[in-house]
Amino acid sequence: MCAKIILTAPATEMSDYNGSPFYAFTASFSKPSFIPRFLLKKFLYKPVPSEGLHVSRAPYGLRKIEAKLLEAGFSEDEVLTIHPDNLEKAIGDDTKIVCISSMDPLGLAFVSITYSTILGLGDSMTFYEFKRLSQILLKYRPRIKVIVGGAGSWQLIRKNVMEKYGVDHVVIGEGESIIGDLIHRILNGENVEKIVRGSLSSIDEIPIIRRPAIHGIVEITRGCGRGCQFCSPTLQVRRSMPLDKIRKEVEVNVKAGENFILIATDDIFLYGCNNSRFIPNEKAILKMLDTIIGVEGVKYVQPAHSSMPPVLLNKNLVKKMAEILLNYSYYSINGKPIVTTEIGIETGSSNLIKKYMIGKPIPFKPEEWSKIVIESITIMNENEWYPLGTLIVGLPGETEEDVIQTLELLDELSRLKLFLVPLFFVPEETCYLKNQRETVFENLSELQREVFVKAWKYNIKIWGESFYKNRFKNPISRKILLKYIYPLIFYLLYGLKYRWMDEWRRNTAKEIYDVIRKIPC
Ligand code: SF4
Incomplete structure (x- = not known):
């Protein structure tokens, strides 16, 4: 049957x-x-x-x-x-x-x-x-x-x-x-x-998984409530899963031999948070982490997403979370464990924050956004948190002045350590901006394109060496990859594709390759 x-x-x-x-x-x-x-x-x-x-x-x-x-x-x-x-x-x-x-x-x-x-x-x-x-x-x-x-x-x-x-x-x-x-x-x-x-x-309607999930995923919160207009969780009510449910899901994963637990959440600082000012509930968060690591067999714990204002509201909590998470870290830099998590920087423009993401800086003001970003990442770095930060290019009505502010923010961020992922604006069906037009590459201005170039050059400079050293332990294979295989792929791609494409792609491909070439083997 x-x-x-x-x-x-x-x-x-x-x-x-x-x-x-x-x-x-x-x-x-x-x-x-x-x-x-x-x-x-x-x-x-x-x-x-x-x-x-x-x-x-x-x-x-x-x-x-x-x-x-x-x-x-x-x-x-x-x-x-x-x-x-x-x-x-x-x-x-x-x-x-x-x-x-x-x-x-x-x-x-x-x-x-x-x-x-x-x-x-x-x-x-x-x-x-x-x-x-x-x-x-x-x-x-x-x-x-x-x-x-x-x-x-x-x-x-x-x-x-x-x-x-x-x-x-x-x-x-x-x-x-x-x-x-x-x-x-x-x-x-x-x-x-x-x-x-x-x-x-x-x-009560959300069931406990019966069999293991990829990456040992365990959901701790659902929904966000900050109300960013481009985001799907916008429409969802904030819920925190009871500790018993969390423990049981960790056990399901661990019993099947999984030692990695990916904490699914729109913001780890929302766990147990029942106030409208998004003040993190320190006790609940630490208890939730203790519950997860308390299950025998858990070796790695990775929080999916975090927001930045709570970092400024409770620096001590960031430190305490790091003390736990660094012992369960999957990622490391030069052999030193680190905490990674995804954060939404999105823009350097306080006008765009005010227009589309008014809830993102709460309890701070939209005008303070760049300051919130810089200061929270500084605190994160001081506690060995190295986040992955997304940026959104092409939000409806984004002006050159807005993009300049984003580029200025990137300049300031260059002294800190994070991984930047610039993205086009996409009007998802379940978000408030669903009827807006999506961003297309051909319509990007020179300045908007510059956000991508700047971010990726920064990423390669900051992370290139440790990425290769972590991923390819053998120095000979690293050398072969960086000195021979990559140049071969680049020249093949360039000769077959980018050479015939628009000037921006042609030049950018060369610029990015130049940075990759300089990564020490
Ligand atoms: S803070 Fe993040 S998860 Fe919450 S609505 Fe904004 S983009 Fe979505």
Whole structure:
């Protein structure tokens, strides 16, 4: 007998990227046509192992849906979570529904649209893998119904391509409170709407995962409440998961042999925070961290996101968190453990902060934004936190003066240590700015392009050497890579592609390569 309901995700989301969540971003880059898929699967998005057809690890969102279906009365035999390459083996006469979770099915998420357009080497790997998955499923239409959910499901509606990719239903928003009913209605042959809106789940409705998640993900908060208009969590109510739930999910991961716990949150400082001024709840945060590290077998703990104002509000908390997290650090610089987390810098313009992100600096004022950024990162660095900071280029109505302020902020940041990721503005379906036009490379001004060049030159200068030394321990392979393989790739790409493209790409490719060339072996 085969499963009635199959859960899966594109191959780019069914990998742990050799254990590092940081590298998962690279799947958003273009898939050059000359690199065959088997090489990408071997070196970049290596499939998570499977036991029989069951994947040993799955994306966290898919694990939540799996748990919810089991809770809704489906048996273990009826629900199967698999790698997409096993779809044809898994689908049988009894299979009725395939649920796909995807963060970026069409390559329209912030990172993919930005870097696949800039690199100009074709669609993102995320899109490539979604297309591949949908081509397999198209063969089984209309017998099998396909549902797509996850953070990127909005893309199918935006581009009006549900039919093209054989998708019967798209779920927008949180799926836990509606998935059981949705599946029952489809199985009963009811006429179900194409676009299904999820609703906010209460803490009780959010299930504990039954099987391990990729990167040992454990959600500690959901929603944010700062209200940035370009962001999806904007519309979500802030919730903190009870410690018991957190502990149980850590145990599920650890029991399966996972020693890495990725703390899923829009802001770790929101844990247990019940006030409108976003004053961090020190006691709750430290207790939550203690709960996680208290589970035997946990070796690494990585907080996903943090905001900056709480760092200024409670410097001592940053120090105390570092004292815990440095003992569970996965990343290091020159052998010294560090704390990393993602922060949203977004812009140096207080006008744009006022217009689109008025809640971001709370309890400080929008005019103080640049100061908040500089001072909080200074405190973070003093406590061995080295964050990854995103910047958004091309917010609606961004003026040259706004961009100059961002460039000035970057100049000031150059004396600090962080990793910068500039991104295009993308109007996601679930955000307030959804009707605004997205940023496209061709419309960027010289100054806006300068943000990208400045940020990446800074990244390579600051992180290049330690990146290679950490990643490639053997000095000979490092030398071969930097002295021979990279120049070869660069000249091939340059000769075949960039040389024939616009002047900016031509010059930027050379400029960036010049910085890479100077990285000491
Ligand atoms: S602070 Fe971050 S998570 Fe919260 S709304 Fe703004 S961008 Fe979104």
